Amino acid sequence: MSGHPLLEIKDLYVQFNVYGGALKVLDGVNIEVHPGEKVGLVGETGAGKTTTMKAVLHVLPEPAAQITGGEILFDGQDILKMVPSQLKQIRGKGIAMIFQDPTLALNPVFTVGEQMSAVVQYSMEAGRNLTKREVRERSITTLKEVSLADPERLLGNYPIQLSGGMRQRICIAMALAARPKLLIADEPGTSLDVTIQDQVLRLLDELVEKRNTAIILITHSLGVVRERTDRVYVMYAGNIVENAPTTQLYSRSFHPYTQGLMAAVPKLTGGGVSDGIPGRMPAYLNPPQGCRFSPRCPRVMEICRGEKPMLREASPGHQVACFLYPRGNELEINTKWNVSSGG
Template identity: 55%
Template sequence: MDGDPILSIEDLHVWFKVYGGVMKVLEGASLTVGLGERVGLVGESGCGKTTTMKAVLRILSKQAVVPAGRILFQGRDVLKMRGRELQALRGQKLSMIFQDPTASLNPVFTIGEQIRDAIKYSGFVSRNGPKARDIAVQALRDCAMPDPERIMNNYPFQLSGGMRQRVCIATALATAGSLLVADEPTTNLDVTIQDQVLELMHSLVQEKGTSFILITHSLGVAREMTDRIYVMYAGRMVEVAPTEVIFEHPCHPYTQGLLHSIPKLTGEGMMEGIPGRLPSYLNPPSGCRFYPRCAQVLPECQAQKPPLFEIAKGHQVACFRYQNQSAGSPGEGCECIG
């Protein structure tokens, strides 16, 4: 990554106060996104991916506490933003496609009213440029929405789940500023529509230089859509590398487990999967949070939290098996276990 990052998350901790105690969800999560860079964030459900992005937008629930860490967007600390500065971040600089379209749309306003308001609020409409309604209709059309003029007059309950998801995607794409975050954007879409929407996002990044964060469970989509991947487990990044390196030289046992879980098109063999489940955030393991599920666990894994060791240029792994390995070129010198 060249130049200063547009987004830098540094040692972020996020806790949630619940009836049973305090859930320590994020444990020192760090992430950077360069200008025009496409970054993937992958991991199991419940590992903290969406929580990380909600912290960036400052839309965590009232039960959330941020005891440590910084979130820098274009050099400004998001956690210290107030009032108009925070509104400008959400409306003009950062757009997010949420995983649940039903929760993202207001049921008492038409689709047209909601998209037009988002476009006007973003400040992208000029006096001599296209009207907000025209931009909204075109955005719906780009997302393969049938009869977008009619859809503008519909309410969310009149649309299917996939159509509501396309409305959310169209809104985000029409108002995308410096950074676009997509949280499982194609979950409810047919395969053909999914490919079209992903291509549209790719074009946006290429043409406008928009930075892009893709949160996904699909490693195949991450491979096609991203330049660099962060693998997240139980609130912490366990491996960071360029996309091609993650697939050709996966080093962390968790990353290897994710790749071994992918079904083979040839039908040869069975998916191995990863035994066990995510730890309880109320009482997480004292050392590496993955050690109860790891087949190559070391004694120090149970007592200490492994930092990210740089094993090659741009390739970092949070595993004690690589603590004495020197950094070289990407994919070189990585004696991957497994």
């Protein structure tokens, strides 16, 4: 991609201060998103995907969470250095986020209308206050855009009166109300059943396509990412371990972790089901020295336990953080992951 990136996360470090120490969750995260680009962020639960995105919007629960290093540039300006009035211009209008669980992301004691109108009110350009009627009309149009039937009635409902799919659509409507340039979608539809999830994802595709919105799609499903993104970032234990154009990553992945993830996807055509990647993600209180994947890595070397591998270009546009690839233009080294047959 050429031109200036829309969002640039540079070397982001975040820690959570808890009783007994600090959880060093993000360990130098680098992500770039260009205008209109569709980016996937893939990793296991607890890899720090949501934390990264909350940091982007500066909504981490401070002071427990602390950004200890790095920059987050949006249109060239550092979000972390912004004063509240500048931040107000970014949130909703520049970047909007759809949170993981729509049940938790909606305030339980306010009606849909009350929540929508608060969002719509501030989605406008500064300097003009909308009348009550305009706010209501805009709320209704916004709800119609996400194919919700009977929006007038919905405005008077509380979240508990609605189905999971409706809540998800309302969250999407609120996020898109201000026409953001970048939409962050955190595992959209994961909490819903599969058919509804599919509907939600397709609705999202459609809305994003129509407006040429850039999107960061967070997921732990490689299938979801494959169909709808231009580039994929693979995250493990607070690090980006690999990033590549989507087609390239699926044809040729470098990092042993990515290869493990790929092997863990059940295939329709024979083979069997993978045992997954043995072991668990490390505890953040005392993360392993060097490469955080080293305790689980079948190809671990001496250097991995002492030094942290940096992201480097392995082939054009394809970066990997692994000592197996010390120079540019590498050959793919295949890690054999145990795939049991029969499954």
